[in-house]
Amino acid sequence: MDREAVGAADLGRLRVEVSRHGRSAVFTPTGELDHHTADVLAQPLNEAVDAGVTRLVIDCAGLEFCDSTGLNVLLSARLRVEELGGGVHLAAMRPSVARVFEITGANAVFTVHDTLDRALHE
Numbered sequence: 283m284d285r286e287a288v289g290a291a292d293l294g295r296l297r298v299e300v301s302r303h304g305r306s307a308v309f310t311p312t313g314e315l316d317h318h319t320a321d322v323l324a325q326p327l328n329e330a331v332d333a334g335v336t337r338l339v340i341d342c343a344g345l346e347f348c349d350s351t352g353l354n355v356l357l358s359a360r361l362r363v364e365e366l367g368g369g370v371h372l373a374a375m376r377p378s379v380a381r382v383f384e385i386t387g388a389n390a391v392f393t394v395h396d397t398l399d400r401a402l403h404e
């Protein structure tokens with residue numbers, strides 16, 4: 283597999299690991315994505331887009347909670363990367379996190395995959 287670890291960020295309640303898998307940058311947030319922790323994910327997303335990465339995959343398997351601030355981080359990344367012709371792919375969302383996307387209608391603007399493997403290979 284063509285996978286390369288890039289880095290990690292941690293703010294107690296949220297840890298984000300970043301890796302490259304082929305043409306995708308994979309972000310793996312673990313914990314709670316909210317007003318207090320949003321920058322832990324926003325910073326590496328912005329750095330990837332600034333570096334010209336146009337395929338962002340968010341592995342949500344370890345994401346326990348996401349509030350509106352966290353959702354806005356993902357929506358902002360989506361807008362930036364779509365301007366470059368790319369997209370944001372969400373993978374393996376827990377039911378509680380998926381519900382936030384469903385209630386807000388945000389699931390309609392993201393490409394959502396059941397598993398990380400599908401997000402990387404579809």
